[in-house]
Structures are given as structure tokens and as C-alpha cells.
Amino acid sequence: MDEYILEVRNLTKYFGGLKAIDNVSFKINRGEIYSIIGPNGAGKTTLFNMITGFIPPTEGEIFFQGQKINGLKPYQIARLGIGRTFQLTTLFMQNTVLENLLIGQKQTREFPVFHSIMSVKRRRVSQSEAVERAHAVAEFIGLGTFKNTMAAILPHGAQKQLSIGLALSGDPDLILLDEPLGGVDMDEIDMIIELIKKIRDEGKTICLIEHKMRVVMNISDRILALSYGKKLVEDLPEVVASNEDVIASYLGDRYAARG
Amino acid sequence: MDKKRKALCLGVLILIILIIPLFIKDEYYLHILVMSGIWIISALSLNLILGYAGQLNLAQGTFFGIGAYATGLLMQKMGLSFWAALPLGCLLTATIGFVTGLPTLRTRGHYFPIATMCLGIAIYYVIARWDDVTGGARGLFGLPRPDPIVIPFLGTISFESTASCYYLVSFLVFITIVVIHRLITSLSGKRLIAIRGNEDLAQALGINTMRDKVICFTISTFFAGLAGGVFASYMGSLMAENAHFVTSFEMLLNVMIGGVGTIIGPIIGAIFLPLLSEELHFLGGWRLVVYGLILILTIRFLPFGIVGGIRTALAKRHDKRGV
Ligand SMILES: Nc1ncnc2c1ncn2[C@@H]1O[C@H](COP(=O)(O)OP(=O)(O)OP(=O)(O)O)[C@@H](O)[C@H]1O
Numbered sequence: 001m002d003e004y005i006l007e008v009r010n011l012t013k014y015f016g017g018l019k020a021i022d023n024v025s026f027k028i029n030r031g032e033i034y035s036i037i038g039p040n041g042a043g044k045t046t047l048f049n050m051i052t053g054f055i056p057p058t059e060g061e062i063f064f065q066g067q068k069i070n071g072l073k074p075y076q077i078a079r080l081g082i083g084r085t086f087q088l089t090t091l092f093m094q095n096t097v098l099e100n101l102l103i104g105q106k107q108t109r110e111f112p113v114f115h116s117i118m119s120v121k122r123r124r125v126s127q128s129e130a131v132e133r134a135h136a137v138a139e140f141i142g143l144g145t146f147k148n149t150m151a152a153i154l155p156h157g158a159q160k161q162l163s164i165g166l167a168l169s170g171d172p173d174l175i176l177l178d179e180p181l182g183g184v185d186m187d188e189i190d191m192i193i194e195l196i197k198k199i200r201d202e203g204k205t206i207c208l209i210e211h212k213m214r215v216v217m218n219i220s221d222r223i224l225a226l227s228y229g230k231k232l233v234e235d236l237p238e239v240v241a242s243n244e245d246v247i248a249s250y251l252g253d254r255y256a257a258r259g
Numbered sequence: 260m261d262k263k264r265k266a267l268c269l270g271v272l273i274l275i276i277l278i279i280p281l282f283i284k285d286e287y288y289l290h291i292l293v294m295s296g297i298w299i300i301s302a303l304s305l306n307l308i309l310g311y312a313g314q315l316n317l318a319q320g321t322f323f324g325i326g327a328y329a330t331g332l333l334m335q336k337m338g339l340s341f342w343a344a345l346p347l348g349c350l351l352t353a354t355i356g357f358v359t360g361l362p363t364l365r366t367r368g369h370y371f372p373i374a375t376m377c378l379g380i381a382i383y384y385v386i387a388r389w390d391d392v393t394g395g396a397r398g399l400f401g402l403p404r405p406d407p408i409v410i411p412f413l414g415t416i417s418f419e420s421t422a423s424c425y426y427l428v429s430f431l432v433f434i435t436i437v438v439i440h441r442l443i444t445s446l447s448g449k450r451l452i453a454i455r456g457n458e459d460l461a462q463a464l465g466i467n468t469m470r471d472k473v474i475c476f477t478i479s480t481f482f483a484g485l486a487g488g489v490f491a492s493y494m495g496s497l498m499a500e501n502a503h504f505v506t507s508f509e510m511l512l513n514v515m516i517g518g519v520g521t522i523i524g525p526i527i528g529a530i531f532l533p534l535l536s537e538e539l540h541f542l543g544g545w546r547l548v549v550y551g552l553i554l555i556l557t558i559r560f561l562p563f564g565i566v567g568g569i570r571t572a573l574a575k576r577h578d579k580r581g582v
């Protein structure tokens with residue numbers, strides 16, 4: 001088995017004349033927390049969208065567990081074992097926490113329509129397996145007491161937790177989190193950080209986009225800094241924090257100035 | 260306990276449905292009930308794709324028409340028995356649903372309703388103008404009722420009487436409800452709800468949304484074809500109008516006013532709205548204006564139809580008691 005789980009090779013993305021990602025390459029190691037930072041518009045979300053198949057790269061290749069995945073559809077990539085959240089909290093708002101997590105289960109995405117209508121036993125077995133797993137995920141993400149609450153009326157922090165739970169529900173090997181702390185209150189931040197660490201401790205690999213520098217510096221094993229679609233530096237947190245280009249383009253106003 | 264009570268209610272309901280013809284001697288009322296059954300199947304078929312997968316299909320009346328004409332023509336031109344023509348008609352309708360679903364379901368947002376509306380209008384004109392096959396504007400006449408079923412030692416069931424057709428339609432309504440209920444309460448049904456909720460998220464969770472939409476659309480058009488096929492044989496004649504956009508619109512009205520995304524809602528809508536429509540017949544073309552108004556008022560004040568309104572009212576009463 002390869003040491004790294006994801007490899008991005010010479011990736012470039014044009015939106016019309018705008019070069020959103022400019023010849024970026026990196027590798028993510030199995031089991032690490034790998035963070036991507038960069039100012040607004042640097043191309044972080046675009047990178048996620050290409051890895052998960054939502055937008056095609058203009059050039060370059062993406063390998064997951066040694067298999068080339070660019071060109072595959074989003075659902076195919078998800079089934080290979082990549083889960084993701086969206087920057088704007090995206091949930092099935094009209095459904096309960098449990099229903100959300102049930103939809104994300106492996107059994108749910110694959111159970112054939114034919115058996116849904118015709119079979120008795122297979123249907124019941126898969127359904128109870130999926131429900132059991134959904135309960136387990138709800139407990140794992142700390143929403144055990146909210147199982148029957150509609151997603152739309154959850155507090156913002158709990159919605160963020162649920163979105164992570166959704167990314168987790170199909171039991172992926174790699175999880176991409178797009179600003180999981182965005183807009184979250186101070187008292188809820190620690191809970192989500194603990195959740196992210198707990199997911200890592202389960203043996204999963206995490207790729208994290210986050211603006212909150214203190215958190216990123218603490219939690220990450222390695223960091224990739226982007227600016228205007230270009231890779232500035234990729235290294236250990238302390239090295240990235242002291243990189244002059246990074247300070248100039250990004251940390252300057254957000255982090256260094258404070259410290 | 261709750262399960263037992265549910266089973267009891269269901270048993271009583273089925274019993275009532277079975278003995279109704281013994282008490283209703285007026286053929287006209289029985290006829291209304293047969294028509295209700297046909298509209299119930301239609302409404303449930305539309306509700307599957309609209310209420311669960313969230314795709315506003317504006318051609319469901321056309322698929323009803325395709326099923327009706329296919330079944331009628333297979334009986335009249337090919338000499339097939341109703342019992343062969345009906346399943347073939349349904350399969351043909353579902354095939355056309357599948358083939359037209361492939362390109363139209365690829366679209367997102369407002370394009371699907373527009374695409375299906377255009378499809379409905381195009382197919383309507385094919386039916387209305389293809390004189391040699393469909394009889395064009397004159398329509399199709401003299402379609403036979405279902406052939407009698409011979410049961411050894413017990414005798415034959417003939418479908419000449421309205422009461423026998425009532426039982427046939429009731430049986431088909433039952434089948435439709437069972438199939439659709441099983442589908443939507445299964446894990447596959449959860450996928451449809453996911454597609455309705457957010458297609459991108461569904462895909463990110465590994466759901467092949469295109470495949471599920473196409474399967475759902477195909478099943479949905481199958482049942483629209485079933486309603487159409489029974490309609491053809493029961494009525495004995497067809498007009499191109501049966502495949503018109505107005506039929507799609509009436510189905511939409513039944514579903515929306517009854518309560519979209521529930522099973523009981525479309526059933527309620529399909530029973531009561533045709534009665535209203537009967538009362539409004541004297542308005543002629545102006546009927547559509549009244550329909551439009553009703554639809555706008557429903558969407559504004561009862562977004563989840565009669566069933567949604569009742570649920571909200573019950574929940575409110577419950578809350579008041581709780582305090
Ligand atoms: N679908 C799209 N079509 C056109 N331009 C796009 C599209 N998506 C992103 N862009 C542009 O690409 C650039 C990178 O956007 P992206 O969303 O990847 O940035 P980001 O690093 O995630 O920023 P933020 O921190 O604000 O989330 C921006 O200039 C954005 O306007």
C-alpha cells in the first residue's frame with residue numbers, strides 16, 4: 001500500500017480567463033491532518049471540487065489510493081472512499097439528524113430499487129444495519145440528543161457537526177472539510193476540533209481548509225499555503241508560519257499582525 | 260399496539276371499499292368512484308417523481324395518454340386481449356418515459372419542467388394529428404372492456420358492469436399504493452428524498468442521482484400508463500384531449516392540493532377535485548382560470564396541501580394541550 005493516500009499532480013484550473021489553480025502538486029499521507037490555507041479566492045474550494053469530481057480540471061491528474069480519479073463522477077469518487085463537506089453548510093434541511101445520517105450510509109446509496117419493492121428480508125436487514133450505523137454516527141459526532149431534530153432548526157455549530165457526520169457516514173478513508181469552523185461560536189469551536197481529532201484517531205485521513213490560524217497551526221501535521229492559485233509552500237506548521245511569502249500574502253493581516 | 264390499530268383501520272377500510280357497491284345502486288355514483296380510482300393511480304404516479312424525487316414533471320397527463328392510446332390500439336388494431344394490452348401499454352409508456360427521461364433529467368432547476376412541458380405538447384400533437392393510427396381529432400371509439408376472466412369451477416367474472424370495473428380499479432389502486440409505499444419507505448426511497456433535498460450533497464454521499472431519477476421517472480410513467488390503459492378500456496373511447504397538457508395540470512392540482520410528498524394527500528386530492536371539476540363544468544374554458552386560482556391560493560396558504568394543513572393544525576392543538 002502506498003504511504004500517501006492522495007496525490008495531486010500538476011493541477012491547473014481556468015475559469016474562462018481566470019487561473020484559479022496554477023500547476024499545483026502535493027501528496028497527502030495516510031492518517032495525517034493536512035491543511036490548506038490561503039486568502040479568499042486562493043482556490044482552496046476549487047481544489048476540493050476537482051478532487052471530488054464536481055468540476056473537471058483543465059490540466060493535471062489526481063490519484064486516490066494509487067488510482068486515477070479525475071474524470072470520474074462525484075458519486076463514484078465518494079464510493080471509492082472520499083467524503084467531503086461544503087463551505088456553505090449543506091444538509092438535508094427538511095430531514096432529521098438521523099434521517100440525514102441514514103441517507104449517507106453505504107447500504108442506502110447502493111440498495112437496489114428492485115429489492116426495495118420486491119424483497120422482504122434483504123430489505124429489512126439492510127435497513128436495520130443502516131439505521132444502526134446512523135445511530136452510531138450520531139453518537140460519534142456528539143448529536144445523540146438531537147437525533148430526531150430537523151436539521152434546519154439545529155444551532156449553527158450542531159449543523160456544522162452534522163455536516164461532518166454526513167461526510168463521515170459512508171465510512172470514507174479520506175475526509176475533506178471545507179471551513180468546518182466557519183461562523184461557529186467560540187464555545188462550539190473546541191467541540192468541533194475535538195471531533196476532527198477523534199476522526200483522525202479512528203485512522204482516517206483529513207484534509208482541512210480553515211481560516212482560523214491558531215487552530216490550523218495546532219491541529220495540522222502539514223500545511224499547504226496557496227495564493228492566487230499557486231503553491232507558496234508546503235511544510236510543517238512552524239515552517240509555514242515563519243515563511244515570508246505566507247506572512248506577506250496571508251498571515252500578514254490575519255495572524256502575524258496579532259502575534 | 261400502534262401497529263395493531265393501524266392494521267385494524269386498514270382492514271376496516273378495505274372492507275368498506277369491498278362492500279360499497281352493495282349499497283350504491285346508482286350507476287352514476289359508482290362511475291364516479293371508478294374515475295376516482297383512475298385519478299388516484301395517476302396522482303400517486305405523479306407524486307412519486309414530484310413529491311419524492313422533487314422533479315416537477317409537467318408531462319404526466321401525456322404519459323397517461325400514451326398508456327391509454329397504446330392499450331386501446333393494441334386491443335383494437337392488434338386484436339390483443341385487455342389483459343395483454345394493458346401490461347404492454349404500461350411497458351411501452353415506461354419505455355418512452357425512460358428514453359425521454361435520459362436527456363430531460365440531466366437538466367437542473369427550471370429546465371426539467373420546461374422540457375417535460377414541451378415534450379407533453381409535442382406528443383399531444385402527434386396523437387392529435389396522426390389520423391391513420393390514433394384517429395386524430397375524431398378520437399378512438401369502440402374500445403372493448405376487459406375480457407371476462409374464467410375461474411375453473413367458480414364461473415366467470417365479466418367486466419360489463421360498472422361494479423366489476425370498480426373492483427378491478429380498486430385492485431389496481433391497491434397494487435399501486437403497495438408498490439409506491441414499499442419504494443418510498445425503503446433505503447431507495449431515502450435516496451429519492453436526498454435528491455429532492457440537495458442533489459450535490461446526494462452525489463457527494465455516493466448516490467448516483469441520475470440513475471435514481473431515471474428509475475423513478477420510469478416507474479412513475481409506468482403507473483401513469485396503467486391509469487391511462489384502464490381508462491381507455493373502461494370509457495371505451497379516447498380523445499386526443501386525454502393526452503393534453505390540461506390533463507397533466509389536473510393531476511398536478513390533485514397532488515398539490517391533496518398534499519405533495521405524502522401518500523394520502525394525492526388520494527384525497529384525486530377523490531375531491533374531480534368532483535369539483537364536475538360542478539364547474541358549466542364554466543367551460545374558464546374552469547382553467549379557477550384551477551389556476553385554486554393552485555396559487557393553495558401554494559400560498561397550504562404549501563403542503565390539505566394533508567399538510569391538517570398536520571399543522573393537529574400539531575398546534577397538541578402543543579396547546581402540552582402547555
Ligand atoms: N464555478 C466558478 N466559476 C467561475 N469562477 C469561479 C468558480 N468557482 C470559483 N471561482 C473563482 O475561482 C477563484 C477561487 O475560488 P475558490 O472558491 O476556490 O477560493 P477559496 O480559496 O475557496 O476562497 P474562500 O476562502 O473565499 O472560500 C475565485 O476567484 C473565484 O471567484
Ligand SMILES: [Mg+2]
Nearest residue numbers: 044045046087
Ligand atoms: Mg472556499
